[in-house]
Amino acid sequence: MNNSKPFLRIENISKSYNQGTPQEVTALHKLSLDVHEGEFVSIIGSNGSGKTSLLNAIAGAIKLTSGRILLNGDDLTDTPLYDRAKHISRVYQDPGGGTSSSMSVEQNLVLASLRGSRAGLWLGVTAKRREQIKNSLKELGIGLENRLGEKVANLSGGQKQAMAMIMATIIKPKILLLDEHVAALDPRMSRLIMEMTEKLVQSHGLTTLMVSHDMELAIKYGHRLIMLHQGNIIKDLPEAKKAQITEQELIDEFRQLRHKEEELSKN
Amino acid sequence: MQELFLSSFQQGFVISLAVLGIYISFRILNFPDLTCDGSFSLGGGLAAVLLAAGINPYLGLLVVLAAGFVAGACTGVLNSRFKINPLLAGILMMTMLYSINLRIMNRPNYPLLDLQTILKPIEDMGDYSQIALVVFLGVIALFFKLLIDFFLKTEIGLVLISSGDNEKMTQGLGFNTGRIKILGMGLSNALIAVSGALTAQQFGFADISMGIGIIIVGIAALILGESLFHPKTTFVHTLAIIIGTIIYYVIVSLGLRMGLAPTDFKIATALMVIAVLIFRFKRSENE
Numbered sequence: 167m168n169n170s171k172p173f174l175r176i177e178n179i180s181k182s183y184n185q186g187t188p189q190e191v192t193a194l195h196k197l198s199l200d201v202h203e204g205e206f207v208s209i210i211g212s213n214g215s216g217k218t219s220l221l222n223a224i225a226g227a228i229k230l231t232s233g234r235i236l237l238n239g240d241d242l243t244d245t246p247l248y249d250r251a252k253h254i255s256r257v258y259q260d261p262g263g264g265t266s267s268s269m270s271v272e273q274n275l276v277l278a279s280l281r282g283s284r285a286g287l288w289l290g291v292t293a294k295r296r297e298q299i300k301n302s303l304k305e306l307g308i309g310l311e312n313r314l315g316e317k318v319a320n321l322s323g324g325q326k327q328a329m330a331m332i333m334a335t336i337i338k339p340k341i342l343l344l345d346e347h348v349a350a351l352d353p354r355m356s357r358l359i360m361e362m363t364e365k366l367v368q369s370h371g372l373t374t375l376m377v378s379h380d381m382e383l384a385i386k387y388g389h390r391l392i393m394l395h396q397g398n399i400i401k402d403l404p405e406a407k408k409a410q411i412t413e414q415e416l417i418d419e420f421r422q423l424r425h426k427e428e429e430l431s432k433n
Numbered sequence: 434m435q436e437l438f439l440s441s442f443q444q445g446f447v448i449s450l451a452v453l454g455i456y457i458s459f460r461i462l463n464f465p466d467l468t469c470d471g472s473f474s475l476g477g478g479l480a481a482v483l484l485a486a487g488i489n490p491y492l493g494l495l496v497v498l499a500a501g502f503v504a505g506a507c508t509g510v511l512n513s514r515f516k517i518n519p520l521l522a523g524i525l526m527m528t529m530l531y532s533i534n535l536r537i538m539n540r541p542n543y544p545l546l547d548l549q550t551i552l553k554p555i556e557d558m559g560d561y562s563q564i565a566l567v568v569f570l571g572v573i574a575l576f577f578k579l580l581i582d583f584f585l586k587t588e589i590g591l592v593l594i595s596s597g598d599n600e601k602m603t604q605g606l607g608f609n610t611g612r613i614k615i616l617g618m619g620l621s622n623a624l625i626a627v628s629g630a631l632t633a634q635q636f637g638f639a640d641i642s643m644g645i646g647i648i649i650v651g652i653a654a655l656i657l658g659e660s661l662f663h664p665k666t667t668f669v670h671t672l673a674i675i676i677g678t679i680i681y682y683v684i685v686s687l688g689l690r691m692g693l694a695p696t697d698f699k700i701a702t703a704l705m706v707i708a709v710l711i712f713r714f715k716r717s718e719n720e
Binding site for chain 2: 282
């Protein structure tokens with residue numbers, strides 16, 4: 167798999183805010199990354215290291231200062247977010263972020279199943295679609311199939327996040343971006359959603375980038391581990407190396423980085 | 434007394450179209466749209482001029498519908514394309530519409546007496562004309578209500594609802610929320626313009642200032658209906674809006690009977706809205 171041409175190519179991207187002023191902040195600094203089709207990449211890094219900025223850049227939520235992003239050879243750099251979203255789906259940390267709370271469970275899922283196609287002036291929730299939705303919800307085993315008509319506002323955070331996961335994958339995306347998507351959940355629900363994530367990613371062979379500040383999760387899941395610092399990649403471990411690394415080693419590494427930074431700011 | 438109820442129903446049905454429009458912008462799209470004051474007058478003025486020109490009143494209504502749509506879509510473009518604040522976008526459009534309406538009407542007040550309006554055949558029915566008018570206007574209101582109910586169940590309708598509810602997520606599903614908002618604002622103001630056109634035909638004149646304060650009337654009727662019915666589905670919500678508007682006009686007519694000066698209408702309506710909002714706030718505080 168790793169010998170094939172890169173599927174997602176990130177070329178030398180930078181993003182700074184307030185450029186040319188004393189308040190200039192660099193979120194991404196000449197970052198390059200190649201991701202192969204079907205690869206599941208875990209991304210870690212301290213606050214402000216550029217994790218979320220990287221996902222924002224791929225999704226099109228921020229405009230780059232420089233650099234290019236290519237998906238399957240197509241230059242996406244100037245493609246607006248909603249256009250990229252036809253192929254790139256994202257699940258956020260906030261469980262409410264991935265659903266429309268004033269709509270019913272089935273309406274949300276129908277909407278998600280329209281990803282990449284044109285919405286028309288015909289009925290959204292049809293009997294056929296309802297049946298399909300019911301079947302895909304049954305597989306989850308959390309009882310959502312019996313609450314199709316219920317407003318999403320009435321669901322728990324975990325249930326909303328489970329819905330967001332299905333909505334992100336009901337039409338197979340070319341890239342799946344997971345932005346600390348289990349960080350806001352309790353441990354039981356977080357485990358459940360991670361298991362569900364793994365199952366969905368594997369069964370669809372999804373190319374996935376998962377940002378996490380939980381190092382245990384980052385080590386346990388995925389084929390590759392990337393560590394970000396000051397807007398660039400400082401560590402890129404393939405699967406074999408990733409299997410050997412321990413949480414403690416990563417924590418030590420972070421500590422050293424922080425130490426270095428403090429030394430620098432003292433001088 | 435009977436007369437009071439008949440006229441409240443007539444006016445309620447006509448204005449409920451505007452309130453349904455305000456429901457689309459204010460509730461579904463979360464867009465406090467002030468265009469409506471202008472698009473209501475636009476509907477009235479345009480209908481008057483078209484009728485005076487001898488155009489078929491139903492065809493005239495279609496033209497009004499289209500004009501209202503364009504007005505609302507312009508506000509939508511100002512906001513979603515050029516990122517102008519929603520309130521300001523509405524005010525700008527409303528202000529421009531004032532000049533446009535004066536251009537269309539060529540005078541501030543345009544009488545419609547003796548013209549072949551939509552309502553004329555029914556008004557000429559004699560003894561039962563007032564009741565027939567209630568039925569006719571009720572059918573029109575129901576027609577638009579059911580149309581909106583259906584529209585909000587379509588794929589585009591679902592995208593519209595989710596755009597107002599969670600724009601980020603809707604864009605994240607690959608939908609151009611800017612375009613859908615423009616469509617929603619267009620539909621909203623199309624309804625409001627039609628409401629203005631029917632109002633002018635009902636009262637026998639169009640006036641440049643007939644739309645002033647329609648937003649507050651709309652919000653009053655909207656929250657009256659919502660407070661009474663606590664709607665959970667679109668079908669009930671739009672029905673609650675129609676009934677809320679009728680109740681609003683019953684209250685207004687009773688107020689007039691009890692000696693409220695017509696010039697104090699607007700402050701009374703605004704105070705009513707404030708009272709309901711304070712009541713809701715207090716209740717949510719206690720929960």
